[in-house]
Every structure is written in C-alpha cells, then in structure tokens.
Amino acid sequence: MTIVETPTSTVPLGGPSLPQERRLVTSIPGPKSQALQARKAQAVSAGVGVTLPVYIVAAGGGVLVDVDGNSLIDLGSGIAVTGVGNSAPQVVEAVAAQLAQFTHTCFTVAPYDSYIEVAETLNRLTPGDHAKRSALFNSGAEAVENAVKIARHYTGKQAVVAFDHAYHGRTTLTMGLTAKNQPYKNGFGPFAAELYRAPMSYPYRDGGLDGVVAAKRAISQIEKQIGAENLAAVIIEPIQGEGGFIVPAPGFLPTLVDWCRANKVVFIADEVQTGFARTGDMFASDHEGIVPDLMVMAKGIAGGLPLSAVTGRAEIMDSPQVGGIGGTYGGNPLACAAALATMAAYESENLVARAREIGAILTGRLNAIRTADKRVGDVRGRGAMIAVELVDAVTGEPDAALTGRVVAAAHAQGVILLTCGTYGNVIRFLPPLSIPDGLLIEGLQVVQAALAAA
Ligand SMILES: *Cc1c(COP(=O)(O)O)cnc(C)c1O
Numbered sequence: 001m002t003i004v005e006t007p008t009s010t011v012p013l014g015g016p017s018l019p020q021e022r023r024l025v026t027s028i029p030g031p032k033s034q035a036l037q038a039r040k041a042q043a044v045s046a047g048v049g050v051t052l053p054v055y056i057v058a059a060g061g062g063v064l065v066d067v068d069g070n071s072l073i074d075l076g077s078g079i080a081v082t083g084v085g086n087s088a089p090q091v092v093e094a095v096a097a098q099l100a101q102f103t104h105t106c107f108t109v110a111p112y113d114s115y116i117e118v119a120e121t122l123n124r125l126t127p128g129d130h131a132k133r134s135a136l137f138n139s140g141a142e143a144v145e146n147a148v149k150i151a152r153h154y155t156g157k158q159a160v161v162a163f164d165h166a167y168h169g170r171t172t173l174t175m176g177l178t179a180k181n182q183p184y185k186n187g188f189g190p191f192a193a194e195l196y197r198a199p200m201s202y203p204y205r206d207g208g209l210d211g212v213v214a215a216k217r218a219i220s221q222i223e224k225q226i227g228a229e230n231l232a233a234v235i236i237e238p239i240q241g242e243g244g245f246i247v248p249a250p251g252f253l254p255t256l257v258d259w260c261r262a263n264k265v266v267f268i269a270d271e272v273q274t275g276f277a278r279t280g281d282m283f284a285s286d287h288e289g290i291v292p293d294l295m296v297m298a299k300g301i302a303g304g305l306p307l308s309a310v311t312g313r314a315e316i317m318d319s320p321q322v323g324g325i326g327g328t329y330g331g332n333p334l335a336c337a338a339a340l341a342t343m344a345a346y347e348s349e350n351l352v353a354r355a356r357e358i359g360a361i362l363t364g365r366l367n368a369i370r371t372a373d374k375r376v377g378d379v380r381g382r383g384a385m386i387a388v389e390l391v392d393a394v395t396g397e398p399d400a401a402l403t404g405r406v407v408a409a410a411h412a413q414g415v416i417l418l419t420c421g422t423y424g425n426v427i428r429f430l431p432p433l434s435i436p437d438g439l440l441i442e443g444l445q446v447v448q449a450a451l452a453a454a
Contacts (some may be wrong), residue, residue: 014087015060020436022063022414022443023071029053030068049183051076051418052411059086062435064416072414073443077432079418080241080273080385083300083342083351085434090341091303098337105333107136108326114336121343122311125282128291133317136309136331140272140298141169143308144235146325147294148173150310151233151266154319158193159231161222164200165243165422168235168270177235179243180422196226200240201248204378204389211251219259228263233294238284241273244421245387245428247380250288257290266316268294272308273385276300277346277433280356280383287382303342307335351433355383358440362386362429365444373451375402387428389421390451398423402454409450415443 012018029037029052037053054066064072064086077083084091098114107115119134126132137143148160160177162168168177170184176191178184185191198221201214209217222231238253240246260267269292274284278300281287285295294312301307306329310317345351363379366388370376377391390403403425410417420426427447431440 012058012065014058014065015089015092016085016434018058018060018063018065019071020061020063020439021071022073022439022446023069024414025070026068028070028072028412028414029055030066030070032067036067052416060088060434061085062432062439070414072416073439073446074416074435075429075431075440075443076416076418077430078304079299080278080430081299082304082432082434083276083278083384084303084345084349085432086304088303088342088345088434090345091305091338094337094341095305095334098333102333104329106328107331108323112333112336114333114340115331118307118309118331118336118339118343119311121340122297122309125343126292126295126311127283127285127289130291131314132311133314134309134311135317135325136307136336137327138306138308138329138332138335139169140270140296140308141171141174142327142330143272143296143298143310144168144177144268144270145171145173147235147268147296147310147312148233150312150316150320150325151268151294153324154316155232155264155266157230157232157265159196159226160194161196161198161226161231161234163198163218163236163240165202165240165246166197166200166235166237167240167242168237196222198222198234200243200246201252202246203249204246204380209249211249211253212255214249215252215255215259218256228265231263231265233266233268234260235268235270237270237272237274238287238290239274239279239382239385242420244389244423244426245381245385247382253285253288253290257292260293266293268292268296270296272296272298276343277351277355278383278385278430279381280352280359282346282352284382301342302335302339303345305332305335305338307331307339352383354433355385357437358384358431358433358435359386361437361440362444365441365448369448369451375399375451381429384429384431384433387420387426390425390427398425400424403427405454406447406450409453410447413446413450415446417443417447
C-alpha cells in the first residue's frame with residue numbers, strides 16, 4: 001500500500017510565528033529538494049540559476065523552512081526584498097482583503113485608489129520637498145528603463161552614464177547599464193546605444209581616493225567623452241549592490257548631483273536594493289542628504305509582491321505624452337495593497353532603527369573577525385546591508401575561491417548566504433529586518449566557523 005502524503009497537513013504556515021530556529025533534519029539539500037532540483041533541470045531553462053537548491057514551503061521572521069523539514073537562517077531576504085519579513089501579518093491581511101475585492105482592472109483602463117495612495121506615500125517618503133509624481137511598474141529593471149525613457153523625453157538628450165561595478169538589471173537596456181559581463185551580459189548583445197560608463201569611487205580598491213576628487217575624475221571623463229549637451233541622465237546606486245556593496249567615499253554623490261543640476265542632466269538614484277530602511281535610513285540617498293531628480297525603487301517596497309516605482313520631480317515625471325508610460329500589470333492592486341501595508345510597517349515599527357541595530361551587530365562582529373584574519377580585507381556597508389571582501393592574506397588579491405568555500409560551508413550548515421562583487425569575492429549580509437538577534441548572531445557564528453575551516 002502506498003501512503004499518499006497530504007501536503008496541507010504537514011506544511012507549516014509562514015510568517016513570524018514559525019519557530020525561529022536553525023534546525024537541520026537532513027543533509028542540505030535534502031532528498032526531496034534534490035528530487036525537485038532534478039525536475040527543475042527537465043522543466044526550467046538552465047539560464048535560470050539557483051544559489052542554494054532547498055525548495056521552500058514556508059518562511060517568516062528570520063527563517064526559511066524547506067520541503068524536507070529543515071529550518072534555515074535567512075541572511076538574504078530573497079535579495080533585500082522581505083525587509084518586513086516573509087508573510088508579515090499586515091501584508092497578508094491587506095493582500096487577502098484586496099484579493100476578495102478584485103485582482104486586476106489595469107490602472108490605465110479603469111483605475112483604483114490604492115495606486116494613487118502608493119504614489120502619495122512614495123512622494124512623501126523620498127528625499128526632497130519639491131512637487132513629485134510617481135509611476136508604478138513590476139520589476140526593478142522595468143522601472144530603470146522607464147526612468148531612462150522619462151529623462152530622455154524631458155531633456156531631449158540621449159546619452160546615459162552608468163558606473164563601474166553597476167547593476168541595473170537584465171533587460172536589453174539595463175544590461176547595457178550593468179557593468180559585469182558574466183553572467184549578466186555574455187552572449188546577449190548587441191546592447192542599446194548611447195550608454196556610457198564612468199569610473200566609480202571604490203575606497204577599498206582606489207587607494208582611498210577622496211570622494212570629491214573621484215567625482216571630478218568621473219565628470220572630467222564624461223565631459224571629454226560625451227559632453228553634457230548630449231547627456232540625458234546619470235544613473236547610480238548610492239551603495240552598489242551586486243557590484244559588491246561598494247559605498248562611495250563621502251562627497252562623491254553630492255558632487256555628481258551638483259554637476260548634474262548645473263548641466264541639465266537628470267540624476268537618477270537606483271535605490272532598488274538600498275531602499276526602504278535597508279541601509280538604516282529610509283533611502284541610502286538620505287545619508288548624505290542628496291536629492292535625486294528621479295528615484296527608482298523595487299525590492300523592499302511590497303513585502304515580496306512584485307512592484308516597482310519611479311518617483312521624481314513633477315516637471316520631469318509629467319514630461320512624457322499620455323500613454324507613453326505604463327503597462328498591463330504596473331501597480332497591480334494586490335501589489336499596491338501589499339506596498340501600503342509594507343510601507344506603513346517600515347514607519348510604524350521604526351525599521352530604520354532596527355536596520356541600524358542589525359548593522360551594529362554585523363559590523364561589530366565582522367570587524368572583530370577582520371582584525372584577527374587578514375583574509376577579510378574589508379567590512380563595509382550600512383545598516384542591514386553589510387559585506388565582507390575576502391582577499392589573499394599576502395597579496396590582497398580578490399579570493400573568489402575562498403569566498404565560494406565559505407558560502408558553500410554556510411549553506412551546508414543551514415544558513416542562506418549570498419555573494420556579490422565584480423571579482424566574486426564579496427559575501428553580503430541582507431537579513432530580513434524581522435530576524436531575531438539570536439538567530440542573526442548564530443548565522444554569523446556559522447559563517448565565522450566556515451571561514452576558519454576554509
Ligand atoms: C535587483 C536590482 C535591479 C533589478 O531589479 P529586478 O526586479 O531584478 O529587475 C536593478 N537595480 C538594482 C540596484 C538592483 O539591485
């Protein structure tokens with residue numbers, strides 16, 4: 001007789017009431033995850049990679065629970081998305097209520113008020129007290145594309161500058177803005193025209209070049225190679241994400257903003273990864289008080305539902321002709337309901353302060369490791385967006401192989417950990433802001449042990 005499993009009776013519900021513990025009951029990945037990974041290979045494009053093939057059935061607080069019954073510590077938040085936690089109760093309630101009302105009309109066909117309320121909230125939360133407008137989309141890359149479209153329309157100019165180590169997405173336009181060839185661009189060209197690259201401020205690897213000097217170096221290259229009269233926009237991540245959590249030296253961003261404003265160039269901050277309390281400010285731009293002309297947001301905006309946005313100066317955002325901006329699903333009502341509950345939680349639960357607490361725990365412990373271990377070249381980032389750069393202890397060269405061993409060992413011990421960096425030698429910590437301190441510290445101890453053994 002075969003026993004038929006009834007998943008609904010064994011699968012735990014997600015959300016913060018899940019037991020907040022690391023619990024391994026099989027090797028990682030367990031047999032059921034391995035079977036699913038084999039099915040994936042037969043059904044899903046090989047181009048869609050998986051960092052750690054544990055198949056998830058529930059998540060909340062600071063854990064992910066897999067199909068084999070393992071409970072893993074989440075230090076990735078699905079790439080900085082679930083800042084408020086997975087299946088946060090307010091988000092679940094808001095989405096469920098909307099689900100029972102209606103699921104879709106297309107805002108550009110027959111609109112609804114939650115889209116407007118999301119726009120009003122973004123206009124209020126983003127830096128600057130000038131008149132603003134917002135438009136909603138589905139993914140970070142789609143929002144970046146639209147920010148570029150809007151900047152070109154407003155300025156009547158075409159060129160766009162992005163920076164070394166930049167990541168802006170995987171669509172044709174955003175691939176061109178993204179710096180790294182493997183795996184993001186290789187074989188996918190040709191790329192869109194009129195995209196240029198400027199040198200970044202990367203204090204750990206540029207000899208600690210002063211931020212203003214680094215900005216002037218970039219500006220000089222832009223003026224010589226492109227010309228402000230041809231330049232529609234400069235786009236930059238205030239702290240680079242995929243590129244390695246690179247925090248530019250103080251003065252770099254304000255100098256670029258000033259130059260853009262003096263030269264009728266739209267300054268676009270890509271805050272897709274840094275936005276919504278992640279860095280210990282509501283936005284990373286707040287740290288040095290810069291006021292971007294346009295801001296692109298996505299990941300942390302809606303507790304895991306797909307939504308992205310461009311918010312910016314009213315005169316720029318109102319430039320495109322009616323119908324020039326939009327899409328079928330942009331600002332979907334379920335995603336808007338989730339975003340309103342999520343953004344309310346960032347404010348009411350003071351998650352900006354929580355991100356700073358998490359940052360203090362991370363940097364305190366990681367700096368202690370760095371002092372004792374010369375392979376930890378740099379500890380950097382802000383708030384709950386912290387990274388370590390691993391290097392050869394003698395030469396200081398990036399050590400991607402060591403990084404791979406550390407991350408693999410942490411995975412085997414039930415800690416979800418991500419890498420990044422142009423040289424593949426950066427471990428990034430992006431825990432949900434809902435993670436309990438004890439679990440965060442346990443996760444760090446696992447990483448520390450993995451580094452000691454590697
Ligand atoms: C993730 C990311 C994007 C792309 O967002 P998607 O939703 O994956 O399209 C763009 N910019 C930055 C800074 C990102 O981190």
